[in-house]
Amino acid sequence: MTVEPPMTVNFWIPGPLRSMTAGHSQVDVETSGVTLRDALEALFAAHPAIRDRVLTERGEIREHVNVFVGNKLARLGGGLATPLADGVEISILPAINGG
Amino acid sequence: MASCAAQFNALFVMIGEKLGHYRLTAKIGEGGMGVVYRARDEELNRDVAVKVLAASMLEHLSKDHLLKEAQTASALNHPNICTIYQVGRVDNGFYLVMELVDGQPLSEMARKTQLTTEAVTRYGVQIADALAHAHDRQIVHRDLKGANVVITPDGRVKVLDFGLARRLDKATVETITRSLASLERDRSIVGTLPYMAPEVLAGETGSYQSDIWALGVLLYEAVTGQLPFSGSTPYGLSAAILHELPKPLPSSVPPGLSAVIIRCLAKGLTDRFQRASEIRSALETIQSAAIVSQPRREEPTGSRTLVLRGIRHLDVKNRDVLLLLGTTKGAFLAKSKSDRKHWEVAGPYFHGHAVYSLAYDSRGGRHRIWASTGSPLWGTYLRSSDDFGKTWTNPLEANLKFPPESGLALKNIWKIALGPSEAPDQLYCGVEPAALFESHDAGESWSLVRGLFDHPHRPRWMPGQGGLCLHTILLHPTDSGRMHAGISAGGVYRTDDGGRTWQARNRGIRVTFMPERFPEFGQCVHKIVRHPDRPDRLFLQNHWGLYRSDDGADTWNDIAHGLPSDFGFAMASDPHDPDCIYIVPMESDEFRCTPEGCLRVYRTQNAGASWEPLTRGLPQQGAYETVLRDGMVTDALDPLGIYFGTRSGKLYASRDAGKTWKELISGLPQIVCVATAVVAEMAGDSTPRPAEKRRPIKKRRRVSPTSAKSSISKRKSTRVTGSKRSRR
Numbered sequence: 001m002t003v004e005p006p007m008t009v010n011f012w013i014p015g016p017l018r019s020m021t022a023g024h025s026q027v028d029v030e031t032s033g034v035t036l037r038d039a040l041e042a043l044f045a046a047h048p049a050i051r052d053r054v055l056t057e058r059g060e061i062r063e064h065v066n067v068f069v070g071n072k073l074a075r076l077g078g079g080l081a082t083p084l085a086d087g088v089e090i091s092i093l094p095a096i097n098g099g
Numbered sequence: 100m101a102s103c104a105a106q107f108n109a110l111f112v113m114i115g116e117k118l119g120h121y122r123l124t125a126k127i128g129e130g131g132m133g134v135v136y137r138a139r140d141e142e143l144n145r146d147v148a149v150k151v152l153a154a155s156m157l158e159h160l161s162k163d164h165l166l167k168e169a170q171t172a173s174a175l176n177h178p179n180i181c182t183i184y185q186v187g188r189v190d191n192g193f194y195l196v197m198e199l200v201d202g203q204p205l206s207e208m209a210r211k212t213q214l215t216t217e218a219v220t221r222y223g224v225q226i227a228d229a230l231a232h233a234h235d236r237q238i239v240h241r242d243l244k245g246a247n248v249v250i251t252p253d254g255r256v257k258v259l260d261f262g263l264a265r266r267l268d269k270a271t272v273e274t275i276t277r278s279l280a281s282l283e284r285d286r287s288i289v290g291t292l293p294y295m296a297p298e299v300l301a302g303e304t305g306s307y308q309s310d311i312w313a314l315g316v317l318l319y320e321a322v323t324g325q326l327p328f329s330g331s332t333p334y335g336l337s338a339a340i341l342h343e344l345p346k347p348l349p350s351s352v353p354p355g356l357s358a359v360i361i362r363c364l365a366k367g368l369t370d371r372f373q374r375a376s377e378i379r380s381a382l383e384t385i386q387s388a389a390i391v392s393q394p395r396r397e398e399p400t401g402s403r404t405l406v407l408r409g410i411r412h413l414d415v416k417n418r419d420v421l422l423l424l425g426t427t428k429g430a431f432l433a434k435s436k437s438d439r440k441h442w443e444v445a446g447p448y449f450h451g452h453a454v455y456s457l458a459y460d461s462r463g464g465r466h467r468i469w470a471s472t473g474s475p476l477w478g479t480y481l482r483s484s485d486d487f488g489k490t491w492t493n494p495l496e497a498n499l500k501f502p503p504e505s506g507l508a509l510k511n512i513w514k515i516a517l518g519p520s521e522a523p524d525q526l527y528c529g530v531e532p533a534a535l536f537e538s539h540d541a542g543e544s545w546s547l548v549r550g551l552f553d554h555p556h557r558p559r560w561m562p563g564q565g566g567l568c569l570h571t572i573l574l575h576p577t578d579s580g581r582m583h584a585g586i587s588a589g590g591v592y593r594t595d596d597g598g599r600t601w602q603a604r605n606r607g608i609r610v611t612f613m614p615e616r617f618p619e620f621g622q623c624v625h626k627i628v629r630h631p632d633r634p635d636r637l638f639l640q641n642h643w644g645l646y647r648s649d650d651g652a653d654t655w656n657d658i659a660h661g662l663p664s665d666f667g668f669a670m671a672s673d674p675h676d677p678d679c680i681y682i683v684p685m686e687s688d689e690f691r692c693t694p695e696g697c698l699r700v701y702r703t704q705n706a707g708a709s710w711e712p713l714t715r716g717l718p719q720q721g722a723y724e725t726v727l728r729d730g731m732v733t734d735a736l737d738p739l740g741i742y743f744g745t746r747s748g749k750l751y752a753s754r755d756a757g758k759t760w761k762e763l764i765s766g767l768p769q770i771v772c773v774a775t776a777v778v779a780e781m782a783g784d785s786t787p788r789p790a791e792k793r794r795p796i797k798k799r800r801r802v803s804p805t806s807a808k809s810s811i812s813k814r815k816s817t818r819v820t821g822s823k824r825s826r827r
Contacts, residue, residue, distance in 0.1 A: 057508050058506065
């Protein structure tokens with residue numbers, strides 16, 4: 001059995017959620033997984049209050065929250081199964097039609 | 100000295116002029132040491148602070164000595180010490196050019212908000228580190244005090260004025276410690292004396308250890324918002340510092356931090372910390388212990404409490420009348436004395452979040468406001484405040500969740516309903532998609548009421564304009580098994596066994612959007628109210644149609660006689676009269692505004708046999724207003740107060756049972772819910788009062804002021820507690 005070496009991904013946290021990351025706008029997490037879902041789980045493990053703000057209880061990204069992997073919108077690509085590369089930047093951003 | 104003072108007066112008026120290559124742009128402060136200006140360094144193109152030393156600074160010291168001290172201080176290079184860039188000299192005057200520090204003095208922060216232990220410890224470490232750095236270089240601050248420690252917006256401490264304080268000679272100290280003048284009147288010492296160490300007051304020169312004493316005072320003040328010693332005169336305060344123990348720290352201060360503060364404030368030098376670095380180490384130990392001891396889930400997210408800054412909160416007193424206003428962009432709170440003449444308004448709370456339900460919960464002696472807050476982005480949460488909005492819970496997780504196998508996700512909490520007063524931890528929430536949730540531990544955990552969720556009708560319910568939502572929950576005042584729920588568009592459902600089974604109860608209610616006019620269920624019910632004195636009597640505003648039931652919803656009868664329209668949303672009962680209901684009809688489902696541009700409240704006093712418009716004080720021209728389902732409410736006072744909010748953000752009120760109306764508030768976002776309560780006895784009288792038996796009230800009574808008062812206190816334990824109110 002091969003074990004993937006852990007990779008580091010960098011999350012951009014939007015202003016309204018920074019109270020849940022002790023004020024940090026950028027959070028690095030390590031994950032041994034390979035998808036956006038794995039990276040999010042690593043983020044939630046460190047900052048549990050983020051989970052329900054980003055995902056519904058159905059485990060889907062909220063309708064008016066956009067998650068970008070690099071500069072690609074996850075919703076339009078592989079969704080939570082979007083593959084990640086080491087060092088990738090993931091941005092959590094409010095959608096323009098949500099306010 | 101006279102020429103010196105004249106020189107400083109000349110410098111004092113030089114705003115706009117240059118000192119060296121610094122152009123003074125504004126005066127930003129003035130203290131015992133001199134005047135501080137904001138200035139532009141025109142060589143390095145940056146903003147700096149320029150302190151022009153006061154003549155009094157030079158009275159007791161040679162200018163050369165002062166210059167040497169300032170030059171030494173300017174050698175300090177530490178992230179928590181305000182850097183001195185330059186010491187300048189103009190004729191007989193001195194000025195210091197310093198880093199411009201933007202922030203708030205620590206003492207001011209501590210007075211305004213309750214700082215957390217974590218924050219105080221964090222600031223303490225930085226101050227102690229700054230002191231250790233200076234002390235290692237043989238520099239004593241000598242005037243460490245609340246005003247000299249500034250917290251920048253990014254949470255960094257900056258200690259100002261290192262080594263610059265004038266030395267007080269023995270005669271000056273004696274004058275201060277013997278003064279019986281009011282402390283507040285002597286501005287030169289009011290901010291300094293409380294931080295002075297006992298040995299300084301005894302005439303000794305300030306030392307490293309007097310800085311450590313001052314740090315103890317600062318930490319004490321940061322953690323309690325108060326000073327450890329008090330006195331109304333310099334003599335009284337000095338005597339307390341010299342001879343008394345510090346006032347006991349509250350038990351909420353962790354023992355480790357408490358021990359550090361007390362050791363800084365030891366009167367004997369040998370009992371006090373010897374070095375600032377020891378304090379830094381002690382505080383760092385507390386920090387790491389706190390991180391280890393906190394549950395993993397709590398630590399990274401900080402407190403569960405959300406403090407809303409920048410809002411002038413309400414100072415609520417016993418018997419005040421509260422109005423809770425939910426809008427699509429936040430909540431507002433208002434209060435008045437029981438005369439309901441003048442209202443103070445605070446908010447917006449949760450700005451940007453839609454607040455569809457608010458409730459005041461005084462069961463079990465609490466004073467809690469519940470709020471459902473829905474962000475279109477980040478989801479819907481149930482929050483509460485026990486201090487009338489100053490702080491709110493900020494749940495780590497969504498409180499209400501559909502079970503995974505349901506495939507549903509919560510969209511909105513439309514209704515918070517309180518359980519009976521004898522079950523103060525019981526709560527219900529009506530949500531979208533249509534379902535009922537219940538809690539039996541005061542909102543800590545929630546579960547889906549399966550009896551209704553698993554009802555065979557549910558797959559055939561259809562969403563109305565506001566989505567498929569359960570928006571009305573009516574508990575029976577005496578039969579704990581019976582409850583009604585209003586679903587749009589599912590109709591009225593009733594349980595008689597505490598929620599295990601539910602029956603559709605829509606006989607007689609017409610629908611206009613299906614081929615079958617009187618189906619068993621599927622009605623688009625907008626609002627139901629119940630009068631606590633006649634719990635089997637219900638009034639219902641339907642999507643077209645106005646109805647009354649006298650048999651607990653078994654059958655419904657049309658009561659829209661003579662109204663301009665039987666379409667509408669809002670409805671409020673009169674707690675003094677079970678035959679009386681207030682509504683605000685809308686023109687139609689296509690034009691959901693007041694008919695003919697006239698804002699009219701209609702009232703029946705005979706259970707719907709006839710209706711009369713109430714318009715005095717309400718706009719009767721061009722007022723195309725909409726009052727939504729939870730937008731109207733009555734208070735429990737006599738004469739009755741009625742309040743309604745509009746989609747255009749206006750709040751109208753009557754304090755004479757609808758005879759006259761007044762616009763109380765305007766300019767709010769779209770109002771979606773209004774709740775009211777009379778505040779029950781607080782602190783000192785927080786024991787829950789036994790529920791008194793209610794007198795049957797047939798018709799509105801004229802009451803004397805005395806009996807009105809007693810009826811208020813009686814309602815504190817009955818209606819205002821929430822569950823037994825009719826609908827808000």
